[in-house]
Amino acid sequence: DGPVSLAVINGDHDQKIRGVARWEGDIAEDASIHDMMGKGYLVITIEPKKGERYQGIVALEGDNLAEILEGYFANSEQLKTRIWIRNGEIDGKKYAAGMLIQVMPDGTGSPEDFEHLEQLTDTVKNEELFTLEANELLYRLYNQEKVRLFEPQPVEFHCGCSRERSGAAIVTIDRAEVNDILAELGSISLHCDYCGTTYTYDEAEVSELFIEANSGNKTLH
Numbered sequence: 001d002g003p004v005s006l007a008v009i010n011g012d013h014d015q016k017i018r019g020v021a022r023w024e025g026d027i028a029e030d031a032s033i034h035d036m037m038g039k040g041y042l043v044i045t046i047e048p049k050k051g052e053r054y055q056g057i058v059a060l061e062g063d064n065l066a067e068i069l070e071g072y073f074a075n076s077e078q079l080k081t082r083i084w085i086r087n088g089e090i091d092g093k094k095y096a097a098g099m100l101i102q103v104m105p106d107g108t109g110s111p112e113d114f115e116h117l118e119q120l121t122d123t124v125k126n127e128e129l130f131t132l133e134a135n136e137l138l139y140r141l142y143n144q145e146k147v148r149l150f151e152p153q154p155v156e157f158h159c160g161c162s163r164e165r166s167g168a169a170i171v172t173i174d175r176a177e178v179n180d181i182l183a184e185l186g187s188i189s190l191h192c193d194y195c196g197t198t199y200t201y202d203e204a205e206v207s208e209l210f211i212e213a214n215s216g217n218k219t220l221h
């Protein structure tokens with residue numbers, strides 16, 4: 001119930017992500033997550049390739065998003081986790097970066113080990129986090145530890161919207177309502193808030209969509 005009514009990120013196992021936030025009015029530069037969200041909660045939904053999708057819901061307990069996510073891992077996954085999320089500017093360029101440390105689900109490692117890594121990670125400076133390559137950063141932070149570095153995966157923006165999916169959404173609207181919009185505007189437009197693309201359908205294209213949808217030919221998903 002704060003000025004930010006919704007903030008959502010979708011991502012997949014290929015690190016392709018998209019996100020959108022909805023807000024009203026001006027938000028102060030130093031606003032906390034509680035100032036922004038008011039009363040709210042964090043929902044994490046995981047859709048495995050096989051099997052049922054599952055959802056974890058936690059209260060916004062903590063001073064910032066990192067602490068709230070730590071709470072999620074503690075409650076829903078029962079995994080001790082620390083997260084650092086930083087954002088800032090260097091030479092006029094904006095950065096956001098983060099780190100996560102987490103106990104291995106197999107139970108190896110002691111609480112002292114974890115605490116030790118926490119303390120080391122706490123020393124990370126914004127500039128290091130923003131500008132250093134991962135291997136260099138890991139070396140600086142944990143140079144007395146044995147580090148195994150996995151192949152890095154690029155994280156990139158990707159929106160899965162398409163003309164076909166927008167069309168599938170239109171045919172779920174009542175036909176009479178669609179006709180009203182067409183009569184008034186001459187066409188129907190759907191706007192994707194994630195990537196900013198607008199899909200427009202004229203009257204003939206809308207008719208085509210409904211014919212296809214009613215023919216039982218499931219080409220639309």
Ligand SMILES: [Zn+2]
Pocket residue numbers: 159160161162192193194195196197
């Ligand atoms: Zn899109």
